[in-house]
Amino acid sequence: MIQQTLADPRLELIATAHDFYQQGWMVGTAGNLSVLLPDGSFWITASGRSKGELSLNDFVRIYPDGKQDSSNNLKPSAETAIHQVLYTLFPQAKACYHIHSVEANLVSRFVTGDSLPLPPLEMLKGLGIYQENPHCLIPIFTNHLQVSQIATDIQQRFTITPAQLPVLLIRDHGVTVWAPSPESARNYIELVEYIFRYMVAAWGVGIGEMGRWGGREMGEMGEMGKTRETREIREMGR
Numbered sequence: 001m002i003q004q005t006l007a008d009p010r011l012e013l014i015a016t017a018h019d020f021y022q023q024g025w026m027v028g029t030a031g032n033l034s035v036l037l038p039d040g041s042f043w044i045t046a047s048g049r050s051k052g053e054l055s056l057n058d059f060v061r062i063y064p065d066g067k068q069d070s071s072n073n074l075k076p077s078a079e080t081a082i083h084q085v086l087y088t089l090f091p092q093a094k095a096c097y098h099i100h101s102v103e104a105n106l107v108s109r110f111v112t113g114d115s116l117p118l119p120p121l122e123m124l125k126g127l128g129i130y131q132e133n134p135h136c137l138i139p140i141f142t143n144h145l146q147v148s149q150i151a152t153d154i155q156q157r158f159t160i161t162p163a164q165l166p167v168l169l170i171r172d173h174g175v176t177v178w179a180p181s182p183e184s185a186r187n188y189i190e191l192v193e194y195i196f197r198y199m200v201a202a203w204g205v206g207i208g209e210m211g212r213w214g215g216r217e218m219g220e221m222g223e224m225g226k227t228r229e230t231r232e233i234r235e236m237g238r
């Protein structure tokens with residue numbers, strides 16, 4: 001009989017963090033990854049570790065009653081409260097990944113409001129949107145100094161307005177996804193990064209001003225697309 005050993009789920013997080021680090025999405029200790037375990041506890045990356053060279057000891061286990069366990073008294077990620085809220089709000093979520101990419105921060109400034117309209121790209125199917133010409137919005141949260149305030153905002157907003165996509169942005173900070181498995185969470189990060197890269201590139205070549213997505217012209221979407229000064233800056237760069 002062939003016996004299969006279940007791999008330690010931290011190994012998957014280590015490999016993913018290494019790849020995201022190489023992509024430039026987790027540089028300088030940025031970002032945090034977690035995976036939920038069958039007993040309701042979760043492993044999360046320890047705070048302040050280089051995400052490009054994690055080892056099995058660079059994780060803290062958080063139990064449903066809030067108790068923590070780490071082999072060498074490490075602090076859990078400063079953003080643990082956000083992961084806790086997401087696992088509570090979305091019981092199907094088994095992994096939660098947060099990264100800091102340049103594109104996530106740029107698109108978080110495309111609008112001044114609290115939602116980012118997305119172009120109706122085929123890639124949205126990978127995030128569970130099977131519609132023709134979908135109008136999708138990603139919620140944007142304020143980057144409060146107190147992470148607990150960000151977590152409260154997330155909890156309150158998603159309690160009132162269900163999430164359309166398993167994605168949220170924190171303005172000038174980064175993007176977070178939650179997913180039914182670590183593999184899906186990795187795909188979700190790659191998909192949203194593609195969409196953000198597309199949006200930044202579209203703005204850069206001026207497509208946004210003529211193209212329409214989310215039912216609005218990019219030029220109406222916010223600071224970056226609409227002001228004459230911004231257009232002049234863009235033209236200077238050509």
Ligand SMILES: CSCCC(=O)C(=O)COP(=O)(O)O
Pocket residue numbers: 028029030031032045046047048049076077078079098
């Ligand atoms: C330079 S990263 C600033 C903190 C942050 O936003 C982050 O994602 C990493 O924090 P952690 O405590 O998880 O290392």
Ligand SMILES: [Zn+2]
Pocket residue numbers: 030031032079098099100173174
């Ligand atoms: Zn962060």
